[in-house]
Amino acid sequence: MKIRFGSLFAFFLLWVSVPIFAQNTQGVQLRTVVIDSGHGGKDPGSVAPGGKTLEKHIALSVALKFGKLIENAYPNVKVLYTRKTDIFLSLASRADFANKNHADLFISIHVNSNDKSAPAGSETYVMGKDNSESSLAVSKKENSVIVFEDDYKTTYQGFDPTNPESYIIFNLLQNAHFEQSVQFAEKVQKAFGKSPITTNRGVKQAGFLVLWRSSMPAVLVELGFISNTADRTVLTSDDGQNKMATALFNAFKEYQSGVDKLPSPISSVKEESKPVQKTDSIEAPPTPPSPPTPPTPNTSTETFSVQILAISRLLQTNAPEFKGYTDIRHKKEGTLYKYSTGSFATKEEAQTYCNKVRKDYPQAFVVKQ
Numbered sequence: 001m002k003i004r005f006g007s008l009f010a011f012f013l014l015w016v017s018v019p020i021f022a023q024n025t026q027g028v029q030l031r032t033v034v035i036d037s038g039h040g041g042k043d044p045g046s047v048a049p050g051g052k053t054l055e056k057h058i059a060l061s062v063a064l065k066f067g068k069l070i071e072n073a074y075p076n077v078k079v080l081y082t083r084k085t086d087i088f089l090s091l092a093s094r095a096d097f098a099n100k101n102h103a104d105l106f107i108s109i110h111v112n113s114n115d116k117s118a119p120a121g122s123e124t125y126v127m128g129k130d131n132s133e134s135s136l137a138v139s140k141k142e143n144s145v146i147v148f149e150d151d152y153k154t155t156y157q158g159f160d161p162t163n164p165e166s167y168i169i170f171n172l173l174q175n176a177h178f179e180q181s182v183q184f185a186e187k188v189q190k191a192f193g194k195s196p197i198t199t200n201r202g203v204k205q206a207g208f209l210v211l212w213r214s215s216m217p218a219v220l221v222e223l224g225f226i227s228n229t230a231d232r233t234v235l236t237s238d239d240g241q242n243k244m245a246t247a248l249f250n251a252f253k254e255y256q257s258g259v260d261k262l263p264s265p266i267s268s269v270k271e272e273s274k275p276v277q278k279t280d281s282i283e284a285p286p287t288p289p290s291p292p293t294p295p296t297p298n299t300s301t302e303t304f305s306v307q308i309l310a311i312s313r314l315l316q317t318n319a320p321e322f323k324g325y326t327d328i329r330h331k332k333e334g335t336l337y338k339y340s341t342g343s344f345a346t347k348e349e350a351q352t353y354c355n356k357v358r359k360d361y362p363q364a365f366v367v368k369q
């Protein structure tokens, strides 16, 4: 299919304009979780050799078990499911459902597959741009289910899930909830270490249509490989599914406790061990606001600042992405440029400034310089 970049771009702008529910991260609790079972109905997802074991059934089963654990342990957390039965849903409707319900976390559950039987293990994706072949292959596979949707050519305005060129558009986009999505994804992968599927394929990025439209921290979990005998044995047994659901629940528990304590940014920065790329932004620069003026930088050895942005591209300090802020510094970690503003002698002062900055950058948090 020939890509029509004009309309495709307009389509993504439309998506970007989905209101991002500004998070008041002070004292906010995780109130609503949407658990999305991948595929369903006429879309079986991955199919095991022999054709009998289908991803859609495993995903649903683990999703329901996972949700039940949250419901039992956290009566105050609303757990919503995109599907509880074997029905077909469009990718767009899944994210819409989470947005409409003002979810604080979106977890899409899937099972991987490969032409070869050797690949095994779990991986968790956040919305982003990854140059690796394997991540592109997974996102192509998961996005390709839009062909089951009757009017996908209209809905997705010419997005061709099989054409790598379609994915270039993801370079231009920035997920406002990237950092929190990565935090949750890392907890999921850590928790899977104690599950029967111990091969950790890590936290990755790719352009997933189902994640893109969500306006909250969102991950897509590939529990294991349906094409691998050992993984499949775990994923098709009641005991194995319970253990995978428990691992997801443990990640949720840890994330929940962190969210309760937000802002707790410094510890989260320490946890960030692996370099992750962030996609660039097409957010139209708003009329430059009058950013809060940071106090004069001090000269003590330990200082704190407020991280506002992390992307894979080096920006000029007067770039529109900085929305008129002038006191911008950056440091490079892995493939990611992390931009911060302000310089403070104490964490408390930095936090006060951070609270002001959040009106422009809801995801801002305090970091040690």
Ligand SMILES: [Zn+2]
Pocket (backbone or CB within 6 Å): 038, 039, 045, 046, 055, 109, 110, 111, 142
């Ligand atoms: Zn899937």
